Amino acid sequence: MSVDLVLCNAKAYVGKKLVDCSFAINEGKILKIGKEANMPKAETKIDLKNLLVLPGLIDVHVHLRDEGKAYKEDFYSGTAAAVAGGIATVLDMPNNNPVTMSVEALKNRMKKAEKKILVNVGFYSEFPKKNSEIEKIVTEGAVAFKLFMAEQVGGLNIDDDSALLEAFKIAAEMKVPIAVHAEDRSSLKEAEHKFKRANCNDIHAFLKAHSESVEAKAVKRILNITKQIGAHIHFCHVSTEDGLKVIVDEKKKGTPITCEATPHHLLISSDELKQIGTLALTMPPIREKHHLTALWDGIKNGWIDIIASDHAPHALEEKKAKTVWDVKVGVPGLETTLPLMLTEVNRGRLSIADIVSLMAEKPAEVFKLPNKGYLKEGYSADLTVIDLNKKYRIDASKFHSKAKYSPFDKWTVEGKPVKTFVNGQLIMEDEEIVAKPGSGQIIRRE
Ligand SMILES: [Zn+2]
Ligand SMILES: [Zn+2]
Secondary structure, three states: EEEEEEEEEEEEOOOOOOEEEEEEEOOOOOEEEEEEEOOOOEEEEOOOOOEEEEEEEEEEEEEOOOOOOOOOOHHHHHHHHHHOOOOOEEEOOOOOOOOOOHHHHHHHHHHHHHHHOOEEEEEEEEOOOHHHHHHHHHHHHHOEEEEEOOOOOOOOOOOOOOHHHHHHHHHHHHHOOOEEOOHHHHHHHHHHHHHOOOOOOOHHHHHHOOOHHHHHHHHHHHHHOOOOOOEEEOOOOOOHHHHHHHHHHEEEEEHHHHHHHHHHHHOHHHHHHHOOOHHHHHOOOOOOOOHHHHHHHHOOOOOOEEEOOOOOOOOOHHHHEEEEEOOOOEOOOOOOHHHHHHHHOOOOOOOOHHHHHHHHHHHHHHOOOOOOOOOOOOEEEEEEEEEEEEEEEOOHHOOOOOOOOOOOOEEEEEEEEEEEOOOEEEEEOOOEOOOOOOOOOOEEOO
């Protein structure tokens, strides 16, 4: 018997440790992990030359755009950015044009994506207007719901606690996670109006409006609503010491909630934001130094479950505006997240086991992605191959993403994804895309 592919001379993270091994891959799955001598015959054999091999990494917070926002990013450019960054699976956010919040919108999005994607793509949906649609959207294959609390995006009235409770109940019954962008709309808008009236339109005013308490307030509100029903809430991009503390206190009670942090909230402080300017403007915004310390402590102590990019690309001209309130918030992150985190491994702040847990195992577990997150026989042959010693400067002008800017532009990083395999197929090699559009697969919730 001959298999599709054998990868030999890997230093791979298998069974919680790094081992020297080879992989036999057939029909998109890992058939065998073991010594090279024990591998079956293969159509193709690739020598990985002792490079580090991790389970194909998963980014649970990505805005792939396309459709009405294709000028910012499309399914091809976004998933090309993913593979270039060593990411094999992404979960796509619903704030699109049209918003993903109906069976029809989800179906259309999947159909368009299918022909263009290079990685595995799962889809979030916003909550629809009618609760009766929730089940249908899940049956169509949405992997999770998203609740954006900073302004009204989906069909569910974000100011109505009892409406949120009813919608959460249905998601809880169906065991679908709910990802929450926690910033309290009313406090946010009130502060924003106050600053606008006073003609305060700079980054300083933006940071004050998106204060620490705006995040903590929203987190508390959601926890109060879900207390009784046990819905699985996943807090996106936690950015403040206070917000994280509320989450940790709840976790200590055994409530099944999870949370994520982004590289920009972990690595850039508000002093640096003021220097970089509106290009680095995000929601929630980049914070003062003590928040960064709190987030790193959260990772060290295992309270933060996931690292995700919140890849949110925009056209460059949208990142500049007369007033800060008109700047589009968000930065691309698919091509920088892994190199930045590998740099932290080389600095001793993270271990390889941390990277695998935060960017593969936990994402697969929290979002119930079957056969992903681990290098195991029978699992998807998604592999991220890394040169841990490769030092280079981030050059945003060379991004595969349409958004050719980054708050990390010109940063020197150490550690680079050099090959990405998705379902047994080599998709990226040395920054080049070596597979056809449509090589990726849509992930539908089972
Ligand atoms: Zn968000
Ligand atoms: Zn986002």
